[in-house]
Amino acid sequence: xxxxxxxxxxxxxxxxxxxxxxxxxxxxxxxxxxxxxxxxxxxxxxxxxxxxxxxxxxxxxxxxxxxxxxxxxxxxxxxxxxxxxxxxxxxxxxxxxxxxxxxxxxxxxxxxxxxxxxxxxxxxxxxxxxxxxxxxxxxxxxxxxxxxxxxxxx
Numbered sequence: 001x002x003x004x005x006x007x008x009x010x011x012x013x014x015x016x017x018x019x020x021x022x023x024x025x026x027x028x029x030x031x032x033x034x035x036x037x038x039x040x041x042x043x044x045x046x047x048x049x050x051x052x053x054x055x056x057x058x059x060x061x062x063x064x065x066x067x068x069x070x071x072x073x074x075x076x077x078x079x080x081x082x083x084x085x086x087x088x089x090x091x092x093x094x095x096x097x098x099x100x101x102x103x104x105x106x107x108x109x110x111x112x113x114x115x116x117x118x119x120x121x122x123x124x125x126x127x128x129x130x131x132x133x134x135x136x137x138x139x140x141x142x143x144x145x146x147x148x149x150x151x152x153x154x
Contacts, residue, residue, distance in 0.1 A: 003051075004028045011047060014066050018096045019074050027066075037065035037102035040072035040082075047073065056105055067098035117150040128153065 008027050015023035030048035033039070038049040047069045054062040071092045075082035081089055084100070093100060118127040118135065122145030135147045 007049060010063075011066055011070070014063065015070050015074075018067065019070060021074055023070065023073070025073075034108060037061070038069045040069045040076070042076065045073065045077070052105055052107065053102060056107060057103055061103060064099045065102055067096050068093065068100075068102075071096065071098055115153040117153050118147045119150050120145045121148055122146070126150075 004027075007029060011027035012023045015021060025045040025047070027047040027049065029051040030039075031051065033048060033050040033052075036050060037053045038047060040047055047066070049062065049065060049069075053065060071089060072082045075086075075088055075092060081087060083089060090100075092098075113130055116129045116132050118129065118133070119125070120127075120140035120143060123140060123143045125140055125142045127147070132149075135149055138147055139145065140147060
């Protein structure tokens with residue numbers, strides 16, 4: 001694949017230029033990634049990248065993601081703290097100018113979940129729930145009255 005070859009070269013050059021260390025493993029696009037820009041694989045030491053970030057945000061965002069994943073890579077191989085919460089990781093990210101989080105994708109907007117409205121027959125207290133519930137099993141928390149289903153909220 002031509003794309004995987006060019007991304008491999010890009011990761012190797014960023015590793016050489018910013019970290020002064022070689023990248024000796026594989027870097028490639030993983031089409032199954034949806035909510036993250038990339039990930040460093042602990043066992044294989046490979047780096048997977050999300051091509052959607054390049055398509056929607058451009059080369060600068062992709063380079064930021066590569067820097068971030070290379071921080072994980074080099075710290076893990078050196079036996080230092082490679083996790084997001086570790087001091088070594090936060091220091092290295094600041095040194096190389098890598099983003100801590102990637103920009104959200106506009107195409108992956110969060111889906112609006114249905115919300116259900118219930119109301120007490122006695123005191124008219126309203127309840128909003130994410131999941132539909134059986135009104136015969138529950139009562140009003142205020143007056144112990146019966147609940148009735150009003151409908152879905154938008």
